[in-house]
Amino acid sequence: MDQNPVERVTLASLDLGDAARFSAVDVRRITIAPSIHPGAHWHDGPVFGVVESGSVHFRVGDQDEVILRSGDTFFEPGNATITRFDATNEGVTFLAWFPHPTGADPELTMGEFPPQDSTTPTAPRAR
Template sequence: MEQSNNIIRKPLLTANLGERTVTSVEIKEITLAPGQKAGLHLHPCPVTGYIAKGTAIMQVEGEEELILNTGDAFYEPADVHIAQFSNYSDSEPMTFIAFYLLNGNQELIKML
């Protein structure tokens, strides 16, 4: 954690986007109901985000599940199957903030 003049900067995530042009960023606050699961999907653009409230389960296809708690950051690469992004709780909603790193006019998500 870096601190200077009472400003604290806590590193959350570094994501390598490769050789990609980003012309705009669209930011969405998304809330999943208790127990809600996002189906298999992909994003045509890279997505970074963080869990604002609650706990999520995230799994990029072929990788292990990740448990993401409030304050945790995540990265979903472009054009990669996301096997799971779900609300871990069966009793509380989960809210996350997603940053869609767009190149021109792109879809945000494709359900598979």
């Protein structure tokens, strides 16, 4: 046999910093309809993902925007503004991994992190 029957390719290698605080992981399949732009948001912990189908405009904070397509991986740091996660005209479906402490649910908050005015009520958190 000339070829190795199993190929392993590292798609991303990320520093988790305080990874010891995580004891569980939720894995979710999320679909955003074509041309839907949910707006800036942030998570209380890191999110790791891979695009299954379609494509999405992706930008963290003031970093350069990229278009993610099927097979592309992404990382959303905890407590950082995800400036764009906007479906293109073909929509997007992706798998996302949400590590979290036991007994806690990963949370998503709309708007920028940190909230600009802590006296202003924030939008309800999606789970």
